[in-house]
Amino acid sequence: MAAPRHQEATSASGGFTLILGAGAIGRLWAASLPPQRVRFIPRDTVPAARCCEYRLQAADGNQYPASIPYCETAQPLPRADCLLVTTKAADALPALERHITRLPRDIPVVLFQNGMGSQQRIAARWPERPILAAVTTEGANNPSAHLTIHAGRGQTSIGSLTPNAEHCLPTVVRHLQNSRLRVFPEPEIHQRLWQKLIVNAGINPFTALLNCVNGDILAHPFYLQHIDPLCQELHQLMAREGLNSPSADALRETIETVARATALNTSSMRADVLKNRPTEIDYINGYVASRGEALNLELATNRMLAERVRALTHC
Numbered sequence: 001m002a003a004p005r006h007q008e009a010t011s012a013s014g015g016f017t018l019i020l021g022a023g024a025i026g027r028l029w030a031a032s033l034p035p036q037r038v039r040f041i042p043r044d045t046v047p048a049a050r051c052c053e054y055r056l057q058a059a060d061g062n063q064y065p066a067s068i069p070y071c072e073t074a075q076p077l078p079r080a081d082c083l084l085v086t087t088k089a090a091d092a093l094p095a096l097e098r099h100i101t102r103l104p105r106d107i108p109v110v111l112f113q114n115g116m117g118s119q120q121r122i123a124a125r126w127p128e129r130p131i132l133a134a135v136t137t138e139g140a141n142n143p144s145a146h147l148t149i150h151a152g153r154g155q156t157s158i159g160s161l162t163p164n165a166e167h168c169l170p171t172v173v174r175h176l177q178n179s180r181l182r183v184f185p186e187p188e189i190h191q192r193l194w195q196k197l198i199v200n201a202g203i204n205p206f207t208a209l210l211n212c213v214n215g216d217i218l219a220h221p222f223y224l225q226h227i228d229p230l231c232q233e234l235h236q237l238m239a240r241e242g243l244n245s246p247s248a249d250a251l252r253e254t255i256e257t258v259a260r261a262t263a264l265n266t267s268s269m270r271a272d273v274l275k276n277r278p279t280e281i282d283y284i285n286g287y288v289a290s291r292g293e294a295l296n297l298e299l300a301t302n303r304m305l306a307e308r309v310r311a312l313t314h315c
């Protein structure tokens with residue numbers, strides 16, 4: 001089946017997008033942007049093929065073929081309107097460090113990582129570059145090497161992390177709106193990152209530890225024992241960080257609304273544990289616990305959840 005038509009992109013760089021991280025979210029974006037105007041930056045090793053070939057199963061169930069060229073490892077990177085970084089949180093800074101000298105200083109870099117910590121480290125490492133963060137509720141997974149499933153339609157909010165990103169935000173948003181995905185500018189990106197962090201902190205570790213889908217945590221005694229202390233800690237930390245901090249009850253309500261809305265989902269953390277891959281716990285409950293330590297707050301529930309999840313993939 002032929003893919004639906006895109007609007008034609010126009011810009012000085014020809015509407016080009018570079019993507020670092022050809023995993024589930026990277027492939028969703030690559031197949032959703034105008035064809036012929038996307039390149040994956042490969043790992044250090046020369047990729048086995050010139051193109052990343054796969055099928056994207058759209059949210060309506062239809063499948064479309066995608067063939068996304070890899071950039072030549074020995075050549076300069078092509079001029080592009082922006083770089084999307086779609087690795088896991090732990091890989092984002094090392095991956096950027098490997099390639100950043102090949103990129104013009106003014107290229108906007110959009111970070112898609114869940115959780116918190118990696119974005120701040122990247123913004124602090126390259127404060128002069130335009131670095132932006134994206135918070136996305138799109139859902140994608142790769143059940144096999146050549147199939148990417150767009151499991152749930154959502155939206156992507158983008159905001160600036162460094163001063164030089166402010167003026168690029170409208171252009172980056174317009175550029176990414178040229179895809180089949182919904183994209184919006186987010187002036188309060190820090191608050192938005194925290195909202196997503198709260199949801200991930202309240203759902204992901206429980207699904208990983210209890211080995212269940214999102215909705216099934218809600219009636220489990222372990223969840224019921226820990227969710228209120230967890231929400232108290234999140235409320236305390238947000239207040240100390242100077243953020244707009246909803247009450248612990250409101251945070252629990254937010255977490256449970258998402259758990260009910262995604263009741264049949266396997267969370268990204270449970271999926272990582274099931275595949276014996278490193279989880280992003282250090283950027284979720286681990287990040288909360290370490291911010292607590294830095295601010296002299298005892299956030300024991302987050303620390304306990306982080307330790308238990310780490311133990312799942314470290315044996």
Ligand SMILES: NC(=O)C1=CN([C@@H]2O[C@H](COP(=O)(O)OP(=O)(O)OC[C@H]3O[C@@H](n4cnc5c(N)ncnc54)[C@H](OP(=O)(O)O)[C@@H]3O)[C@@H](O)[C@H]2O)C=CC1
Binds near residue numbers: 113115
């Ligand atoms: N999937 C989703 O629905 C959502 C994901 N996110 C967030 O987006 C981020 C990416 O998630 P997802 O796509 O699921 O993860 P995946 O593991 O599917 O993809 C990450 C990709 O990054 C690649 N990668 C790692 N290091 C490098 C490097 N140095 N150079 C080039 N490529 C590299 C990996 O390659 P390899 O496979 O070889 O290791 C892999 O292809 C995560 O932070 C996640 O939390 C946020 C919302 C939704």
Ligand SMILES: CC(C)(CO)C(=O)C(=O)O
Binds near residue numbers: 214
């Ligand atoms: C919202 C939630 C929990 C959906 O599964 C998610 O973001 C994740 O799995 O990481």
